[in-house]
Amino acid sequence: MSVISATLGQRRLRVPEETHRSAADLTGGESAPQVGMAPDAPLAVARRLFDLGFTPGAMIERLRRAPLGDPTVYRVDGIEVALRRREARCILVAR
Amino acid sequence: MSCHPTESGSAVGTATRHFALVGSPNSGKTTLFNALTGLRAKTGNYPGVTVSRYAGTSRWRGHEAVIEDLPGTYSLDPISPDEEIVDQVLDHDIDSPASPDGILVTVDATVLRRGLGFLAQVLHVGLPTLVVVTFGDDLARRGGNVDLVALEKALGVPVIPVTAGDRSGVSTLQDHLVDPSSWPQPPVPPPVDPDEVLGWITSVLTAAHWKAPSVDARTSRIDRVLIHPVWGSLIFFAVMFTFFQMIFTVAAPLQGFVEEFFGWLGGLVDRYVTIEWLGRFLNEAVIGGVGGVLVFIPQIALLFLMIAFLEGTGYMSRAAFLMDRLMARAGLEGRAFVALLSSVACAVPGIMATRSLPSARDRLATIMAAPLMTCSARLPVYVMLVAMLVPADQRVGPIGAQGLTMFALYLGGAIAAMTVAWFWSRIIGRRGTRLPFYMEMPSYRMPKARAVASAVWMSCSAFLRKVGTVILLSTLVLWGLLNLPLHSTEEMAAAGVNTSDDAAVTEYRLDHSIAAGIGRAAEPVFSPLGFDWRVNIAVISSLAAREVFVSTMGQLAAAEDPEDPGAALAQMEHTDGPLVGQPVFTPPTIAAMLVFFMFALQCMATVGAIRRETGTWKWPLIAFGYLGVLGWLLAFGAHQAVAALTS
Numbered sequence: 001m002s003v004i005s006a007t008l009g010q011r012r013l014r015v016p017e018e019t020h021r022s023a024a025d026l027t028g029g030e031s032a033p034q035v036g037m038a039p040d041a042p043l044a045v046a047r048r049l050f051d052l053g054f055t056p057g058a059m060i061e062r063l064r065r066a067p068l069g070d071p072t073v074y075r076v077d078g079i080e081v082a083l084r085r086r087e088a089r090c091i092l093v094a095r
Numbered sequence: 096m097s098c099h100p101t102e103s104g105s106a107v108g109t110a111t112r113h114f115a116l117v118g119s120p121n122s123g124k125t126t127l128f129n130a131l132t133g134l135r136a137k138t139g140n141y142p143g144v145t146v147s148r149y150a151g152t153s154r155w156r157g158h159e160a161v162i163e164d165l166p167g168t169y170s171l172d173p174i175s176p177d178e179e180i181v182d183q184v185l186d187h188d189i190d191s192p193a194s195p196d197g198i199l200v201t202v203d204a205t206v207l208r209r210g211l212g213f214l215a216q217v218l219h220v221g222l223p224t225l226v227v228v229t230f231g232d233d234l235a236r237r238g239g240n241v242d243l244v245a246l247e248k249a250l251g252v253p254v255i256p257v258t259a260g261d262r263s264g265v266s267t268l269q270d271h272l273v274d275p276s277s278w279p280q281p282p283v284p285p286p287v288d289p290d291e292v293l294g295w296i297t298s299v300l301t302a303a304h305w306k307a308p309s310v311d312a313r314t315s316r317i318d319r320v321l322i323h324p325v326w327g328s329l330i331f332f333a334v335m336f337t338f339f340q341m342i343f344t345v346a347a348p349l350q351g352f353v354e355e356f357f358g359w360l361g362g363l364v365d366r367y368v369t370i371e372w373l374g375r376f377l378n379e380a381v382i383g384g385v386g387g388v389l390v391f392i393p394q395i396a397l398l399f400l401m402i403a404f405l406e407g408t409g410y411m412s413r414a415a416f417l418m419d420r421l422m423a424r425a426g427l428e429g430r431a432f433v434a435l436l437s438s439v440a441c442a443v444p445g446i447m448a449t450r451s452l453p454s455a456r457d458r459l460a461t462i463m464a465a466p467l468m469t470c471s472a473r474l475p476v477y478v479m480l481v482a483m484l485v486p487a488d489q490r491v492g493p494i495g496a497q498g499l500t501m502f503a504l505y506l507g508g509a510i511a512a513m514t515v516a517w518f519w520s521r522i523i524g525r526r527g528t529r530l531p532f533y534m535e536m537p538s539y540r541m542p543k544a545r546a547v548a549s550a551v552w553m554s555c556s557a558f559l560r561k562v563g564t565v566i567l568l569s570t571l572v573l574w575g576l577l578n579l580p581l582h583s584t585e586e587m588a589a590a591g592v593n594t595s596d597d598a599a600v601t602e603y604r605l606d607h608s609i610a611a612g613i614g615r616a617a618e619p620v621f622s623p624l625g626f627d628w629r630v631n632i633a634v635i636s637s638l639a640a641r642e643v644f645v646s647t648m649g650q651l652a653a654a655e656d657p658e659d660p661g662a663a664l665a666q667m668e669h670t671d672g673p674l675v676g677q678p679v680f681t682p683p684t685i686a687a688m689l690v691f692f693m694f695a696l697q698c699m700a701t702v703g704a705i706r707r708e709t710g711t712w713k714w715p716l717i718a719f720g721y722l723g724v725l726g727w728l729l730a731f732g733a734h735q736a737v738a739a740l741t742s
Contacts (some may be wrong), residue, residue: 002186004220005179008172013289045175045531051170052533053209055293067324068420071429073536078307079206080536082416084423087531 013037013046014056017044021073023054023074024088027063032057032093034076041090053077112160112272113150115184115222118201119213120167121409121537123229127166127257128199129549130265136549137162138557140710141180145455150554155269163195169209171216175530177455187222187352197223197275199268204234205308205538211296215285218252223275226254227268233538239308244305251281259543290667314409315536321413331417334410335436342394342440343471349393357386372581376574384570387640388563391700395558397550398437398444403550405433406451407542412534419532425513426520428452428532431461433511438468439505443562445552446704454530456523462708463718464516466701467694469508472641476692477504479645482661484685508693516592557707565703566639573639576610577632577647602653608633618672624691624730625684627669637650639695646691682741694726741742 014036026032036056037046053076054060063073063080071082118124130137132151139148149164173179185198200212200217218224226244233648246253253271257264271278320326360376366730368374375625405411415429422431430452436444445465449458469477481500489496582604592603605611606629614631621631627653636645649660652667667679696702696719705715 002179002182003215004171004186005173005182007219007287008170008216010290011172042531047172048174048531048533050171050289051172051209051212051536053206053212055289057293064318064322064700065628066416066420067328068417069533070420070423071180071416071532073322075310077206077208078310079209082412082419082530082534082536084419087533 008047011047011050013042013050015039020094022089023060023062023083023091023093024072025083026093027061028062028065031059031061032095034060035092035094037092038090038092044072045087045090049087049091052081053079054081060091060093110195112164113478114160114197114199114272114275115195116162116199116201117181117185118167119169119203119210121535122167122203122210122412122418123257123259124167124201125164125257126160126543126546127199127227127265129230129546130259130262130268130541131162131258134549134552136241136553138553139233140641141483142174144180145458145709146177146180146605146636147450153269155266158269160269160272162199166626171212171220174300175454177453179397185217186220191718197225198274199225199227201227201229204231205237205239205240205311207305208296208300211299214250214291214317215292215295216287218281218284219287221284223278223280224252225268225271225275225278226250226661228256229256229258230252231256232258233311233540234308235696237308237311238306240304240306246299249299249302251279253278255542262574270341286610299343304413309540317539317566318413318536321410321533323414327413334414336406339436339439341401342397346394346440347399350390353386353390353393357389360386365714374576374579377579377707380571380574383574384567385632386569388566389563391441391558391635395444395447396555398440398448399551399554400547402433402437402448402451403547404542405541407547409537409539412452412536416536418594419534424465425516425531427457427461427516428454431457431516434461435446435465435468435509438465439510440471441696442468442470442563442701443558443704444554446701456520456530459523459709459714460516461522461706462714463519464512466696466698466718466722467508467512467515469693470698472639472698473504473692475642475645476637477501479648479661479664479691480685480689480692483680484682484689484734485663503713504689511693558704562700563704565706566700566715569699570639573610573636576613577605577636579607579609580607582607598650598653601650605629605632605647607652608632620670620727623682624687624727624734625679626688627672627679629667630679634691638699639702642696643694682736683738687730689731691726691730694722696722696727 016036017039020035022038034054037049038074041070058076060076063075065072066084072088073080074088116124118126128149131153136149136151136472140146141148146166151162151164153160153162165184166177168178168181172181173182173183175333175619179505185195185263198220200214202214214226217664234241243254243256253266255271256270257268296455302654360382364377364382405414410716411433415432418432419429419430422429424440425528431449433451434445434448437448441466445468446462449461451466452458452461481497485497485500487497491499503676587600587603588594590603593599610632613635614628617631618628626634630648632651633644633647645660646658648664649658652660652663664680665678669675669677669679702715705718706712709715
């Protein structure tokens with residue numbers, strides 16, 4: 001393992017204490033700021049979502065859902081990313 | 096790693112510099128790579144993983160530098176073995192000769208915030224780093240702005256804007272490549288702690304007078320239609336249908352030209368080479384082999400042209416978005432759809448297309464499943480067998496039974512592929528954690544012709560080099576099996592063969608070839624399926640290309656027209672064994688043949704493609720083995736089922 005991956009692999013992301021709804025609960029067209037990662041989110045997934053732009057304070061907007069129900073496109077900071085429900089549930093947003 | 100201080104000191108000015116090019120996918124990295132290296136890039140594999148390695152030489156005004164285009168990534172924090180490659184290339188002891196002399200980072204100006212997050216990680220590596228800011232034109236078009244001079248000052252590293260199609264930016268960049276040790280570096284690298292790096296990013300953006308661009312209205316408008324549940328799906332099917340039809344209507348005539356050319360060459364051989372067996376060897380083995388490789392090129396070039404175009408415009412991610420749920424059922428993801436769809440034309444480009452899948456497990460599961468999609472080479476075999484099995488005038492309601500059977504075979508292939516993909520995705524890497532699925536939907540952009548041309552060139556040359564040799568070798572070997580030992584005309588006349596009847600001569604030759612020996616030896620294995628030793632010969636011959644089964648079978652039956660041997664085959668009888676005198680092509684046997692062809696991996700080109708994509712012989716052999724066994728078992732089942740139904 002390289003130095004840089006070891007350092008980055010040790011990053012811990014903010015997990016809020018209160019319960020919040022997740023990005024998966026947003027309705028079509030709704031926006032809400034991110035508050036942190038879900039406590040049961042796998043660490044690697046949480047770090048990857050952070051590096052994709054899903055950071056605390058960022059405004060998450062739910063765009064379209066695929067016809068078969070999954071995945072859903074979210075817009076964060078000008079980037080559009082399709083996430084499956086499983087990953088979207090890791091991102092906690094404010095009411 | 097040990098230090099070699101003298102080595103780095105003496106190399107300035109004379110050694111070829113080596114740069115690593117990193118950046119997120121869709122950040123214009125590959126376009127930059129092409130602009131720097133032209134078509135002089137070489138592909139290979141990184142050791143131990145199925146990740147392609149692209150390195151090329153950039154030459155300008157008397158200088159040259161090697162640029163290594165690392166896989167696009169959003170982060171240096173690897174969550175899969177593939178991603179560790181990027182870290183491994185970057186993270187050497189600074190003075191080690193294997194360490195790059197500098198890192199070029201592409202950052203999309205329209206998503207600068209995220210790009211800075213990635214840059215912060217790269218700056219931690221400690222190598223001289225240069226930032227290439229791309230899509231500045233898009234940023235301006237969408238009302239955003241950034242002061243690059245201020246950005247350079249805030250970051251402490253060189254920042255160079257490059258817009259696609261603009262040579263001056265690339266020129267300025269190349270000037271910098273002459274001496275990376277002269278690049279300014281920040282005294283202290285940015286933080287990596289998540290909260291701190293966000294603060295750092297904000298301070299840099301403020302110092303650079305960053306104005307975020309408004310949402311890309313054009314992309315939003317197009318997406319309202321293209322990923323609309325109804326319109327989007329309809330357009331998707333239309334695009335896929337067109338994609339698919341292009342293969343048959345455009346590639347097929349081109350393939351016809353290739354075949355005609357080689358047929359003409361063969362005619363020359365016939366005329367000028369008097370030694371009969373040598374003429375046949377040159378014709379069938381050499382010319383046939385080379386022709387058999389080159390005939391793939393129109394299909395591969397066209398498929399990769401379309402894939403590169405769909406990928407470059409950004410539509411590919413929308414297609415994957417629509418198909419993801421269905422693919423997820425098979426343990427795959429949306430992007431695997433294009434690879435599987437391509438396999439309906441031919442598994443070779445389909446397997447090569449799996450490179451777009453980020454997960455190694457998905458790539459392998461898709462590669463294992465791709466040969467089951469009903470490829471176009473199976474079509475002549477199906478047509479011949481279905482015609483023998485199902486009467487032409489039989490109907491099921493208003494639909495012709497023959498057409499329905501063909502459709503069932505196609506559908507069966509697709510269902511088999513999905514089932515197999517599900518099975519393999521559970522087995523491969525079951526000890527590792529499931530990779531998260533995420534897919535960026537980039538802005539719609541018009542791809543640069545050069546980038547598309549480069550993608551087509553790379554895939555064709557990779558095919559020729561790696562797969563072509565496998566096809567050629569197997570053609571030569573199979574020719575040997577089907578034509579040796581050589582028989583003289585005297586020998587044949589003594590055996591009672593009418594030597595002026597070409598069909599009879601061919602039949603004799605095949606019946607007394609090494610392949611015939613193998614066919615007879617393999618009879619116990621295949622007789623439960625109803626195959627006799629001659630069918631086994633034809634199956635062996637189909638290893639080169641499935642459609643050869645038809646003509647070989649025809650030759651074995653001494654049919655007047657080997658390409659349309661139905662009538663002759665219907666009369667072919669078992670020559671020995673318990674079924675002597677009875678027809679070979681009974682409904683249970685035909686059904687078994689259909690099922691066997693549906694599953695068995697009788698295509699050396701596919702084996703070669705799997706070898707090329709996985710970098711090892713292990714997986715092609717596993718595929719050959721499991722598909723052969725599965726084919727046998729299901730063909731046996733079909734034989735028993737149809738025998739029970741028709742008795």
